[in-house]
Amino acid sequence: MRGPADDPLIARVAGELRRPVPVSPGFDEWVMAAVRHAPPPLRVRAWEWLREPRAVAVSPLGGLAMAAGLAALMLAGTGVGRGIGRQTSAVRVAAAPAATSTVTFVLVAPGARSVAVAGDFDGWDPARLPMQRSPSGLWTVDVPLAPGRYQYAFVLDGRRFVADPAAPRAVGDDFGTPSSVVTVAGPARAVGGSL
Numbered sequence: 002m003r004g005p006a007d008d009p010l011i012a013r014v015a016g017e018l019r020r021p022v023p024v025s026p027g028f029d030e031w032v033m034a035a036v037r038h039a040p041p042p043l044r045v046r047a048w049e050w051l052r053e054p055r056a057v058a059v060s061p062l063g064g065l066a067m068a069a070g071l072a073a074l075m076l077a078g079t080g081v082g083r084g085i086g087r088q089t090s091a092v093r094v095a096a097a098p099a100a101t102s103t104v105t106f107v108l109v110a111p112g113a114r115s116v117a118v119a120g121d122f123d124g125w126d127p128a129r130l131p132m133q134r135s136p137s138g139l140w141t142v143d144v145p146l147a148p149g150r151y152q153y154a155f156v157l158d159g160r161r162f163v164a165d166p167a168a169p170r171a172v173g174d175d176f177g178t179p180s181s182v183v184t185v186a187g188p189a190r191a192v193g194g195s196l
Contacts, residue, residue, distance in 0.1 A: 075169065
C-alpha cells in the first residue's frame with residue numbers, strides 16, 4: 002500500500018515548499034514604507050475629523066432658536082419657583098437714582114438667628130449687609146447695584162453660606178461656597194432670580 006509520502010510528485014512539491022526563498026535586501030524597507038504610508042485606522046481618522054475646527058453657518062432665525070432653547074434649558078435647570086427645604090427667597094429690582102438699581106434680596110429662614118447677604122458687590126463680607134427679619138421669618142435687605150452680573154450667597158448665623166434657592170446657581174466657585182447669580186441689566190430690570 003502506498004501513502005501520500007510515497008508519491009514522487011508530492012515529495013517534490015513538499016521539497017520546494019521547504020526550501021528558503023531568497024529575499025532582496027530592499028524588501029524589508031519596502032514593507033516598512035508601505036506600513037508607514039498606510040491610512041490610520043477608522044477610529045483614529047474619525048477622532049481627527051471630530052477634532053478638526055470647521056465653520057458653521059447659522060441663519061439669524063436658527064441662531065435665535067438655539068438661543069431660546071439654551072435659555073429654556075438654563076431656566077429649567079435652575080429650579081426657579083421651587084422652594085428648597087424651609088428656605089425660600091426672591092430677588093426684586095426697583096429703579097434707583099443715577100445708574101444704579103436697588104436690588105431687594107429676600108430669604109425665608111424662620112429658624113435662623115441672623116442672616117446677611119455677601120457677594121461680589123461687598124467683597125464677600127457678611128458683616129456689611131445684614132438682613133432685617135420680619136416676625137414671620139422673612140429676611141430682607143435692599144442693595145444698590147450698578148448694572149452687571151454678581152455672585153452672592155446668604156450667610157446664616159454668621160457661618161453657613163447658602164445659595165439662593167430661587168436664583169440660578171453660579172458656576173465654578175473658587176472656594177467651594179454655594180452661590181447664586183443676579184444680573185442687573187439697568188434701572189428697574191434684573192435677570193436671574195428676579196420677580
